[in-house]
Each structure stands twice: as structure tokens, then as C-alpha cells.
Amino acid sequence: GEEVAQTPKHLVRGEGQKAKLYCAPIKGHSYVFWYQQVLKNEFKFLISFQNENVFDETGMPKERFSAKCLPNSPCSLEIQATKLEDSAVYFCASSEYRESNQPQHFGDGTRLSIL
Amino acid sequence: QKEVEQDPGPLSVPEGAIVSLNCTYSNSAFQYFMWYRQYSRKGPELLMYTYSSGNKEDGRFTAQVDKSSKYISLFIRDSQPSDSATYLCAAEKGRRALTFGSGTRLQVQP
Numbered sequence: 434g435e436e437v438a439q440t441p442k443h444l445v446r447g448e449g450q451k452a453k454l455y456c457a458p459i460k461g462h463s464y465v466f467w468y469q470q471v472l473k474n475e476f477k478f479l480i481s482f483q484n485e486n487v488f489d490e491t492g493m494p495k496e497r498f499s500a501k502c503l504p505n506s507p508c509s510l511e512i513q514a515t516k517l518e519d520s521a522v523y524f525c526a527s528s529e530y531r532e533s534n535q536p537q538h539f540g541d542g543t544r545l546s547i548l
Numbered sequence: 549q550k551e552v553e554q555d556p557g558p559l560s561v562p563e564g565a566i567v568s569l570n571c572t573y574s575n576s577a578f579q580y581f582m583w584y585r586q587y588s589r590k591g592p593e594l595l596m597y598t599y600s601s602g603n604k605e606d607g608r609f610t611a612q613v614d615k616s617s618k619y620i621s622l623f624i625r626d627s628q629p630s631d632s633a634t635y636l637c638a639a640e641k642g643r644r645a646l647t648f649g650s651g652t653r654l655q656v657q658p
């Protein structure tokens with residue numbers, strides 16, 4: 434599609450439950466990025482993919498967070514044993530692969546509320 | 549110190565005013581600079597994308613980059629109430645994670 438599509442728009446989980454978020458990048462885009470937005474517009478980078486391969490995972494919490502981008506499926510971000518501090522808006526962005534660097538385009542995010 | 553600094557505002561201007569939004573950055577490895585607009589409960593929307601020092605114009609928007617002083621700006625001419633949003637500057641080293649400023653809230657009064 435022409436837009437980055439994120440589902441669900443809002444996800445509510447009790448503390449300790451699992452949360453799974455999905456992202457369909459713009460058709461033809463090879464790079465996918467996940468960001469976490471917490472209070473006061475602070476964006477934290479989590480992980481990026483080039484096609485189905487992890488490109489950069491330096492921002493990913495090691496213990497409870499995992500992510501995948503499999504062929505012909507939406508990318509996913511999964512949080513095991515959620516904590517209150519995981520409450521945030523999670524954004525996915527995608528960009529084309531060309532010889533020159535290309536900008537990232539964002540979806541509208543998934544608002545995760547941990548109760 | 550954050551790698552990208554941005555005045556959080558809020559900034560309130562009358563309709564038709566010229567708006568100037570600014571960021572500074574500290575990491576010389578940043579090569580690409582972006583301005584995004586974010587409405588409440590929406591994702592960041594790309595406004596401008598620049599690489600080299602100088603000006604880039606698109607309609608009412610002008611992005612300015614000065615790599616020697618590590619300063620980036622966005623100018624909005626003839627501001628409209630629909631421009632009321634949070635404006636985010638961002639910097640990138642190339643196919644890598646974006647580093648965002650903290651955003652400036654802009655309110656354009658009719």
C-alpha cells in the first residue's frame with residue numbers, strides 16, 4: 434500500500450501479559466524501523482530490518498522484546514511479560530532502498546496501555 | 549546533553565505570520581536532516597528532507613541546514629490554523645535510526 438499500516442490502533446493489556454503489534458510497510462520499501470514514543474515526544478529507536486534481516490538492534494531491550502519481519506507477512510513487535518513502563522505509542526516507519534539514502538515514512542502508531 | 553536539541557515551545561503566532569523553528573545538533577556524523585509534523589494521535593508526517601547545507605523550499609515551507617554551525621531550521625510562511633501541530637526535527641547518519649529533537653508545539657491563532 435501507499436501508507437505504513439499499523440494494527441491495532443490501541444492495545445490494552447494487564448501487567449505480565451503479552452502484547453503483539455503489527456506493521457505493514459509501504460509496498461516496495463525494504464527497511465522497517467520500530468520506535469517507542471513516551472512522554473513529551475521522546476522517541477526511542479528499538480530495532481530496524483532490511484527485508485527480513487535484522488539491520489540494527491542496538492535500541493532493543495534484550496529480555497522481553499522481540500521483533501520479526503517475515504516474507505509476505507506484516508512485521509511484528511512482541512513484548513513478553515509486559516510492565517507498566519512499556520505503556521507508550523509504538524511507531525513503525527519504512528523507507529526505500531536506493532543507492533542514495535531515503536527518508537523514513539511513519540504509520541499512525543499503536544498505543545499500548547498496560548494496566 | 550542530547551544529540552539533537554529543540555526548543556519545546558509552545559509557540560503561538562497569529563494566522564499569516566512567518567514561523568521559525570530551530571534545532572541544533574552535536575554529532576558531526578549526522579548527514580541527513582528531516583522535519584516532521586505530528587498531529588495529536590497521529591504519526592509523524594514528513595515535511596522536508598535535506599542532505600547538504602543550504603536552503604530547500606517546498607510551497608510554504610523552507611528548510612535550512614548549516615553544517616558548519618550544526619544548526620537546522622524550518623520556516624513556515626503565511627501560517628494557517630491547520631499548521632497547528634508539533635514539529636519534530638530529526639537527524640540521521642544514513643539508513644540508520646533517526647535521532648529526534650523533543651518537538652516544538654505550534655499554535656496558529658485564527
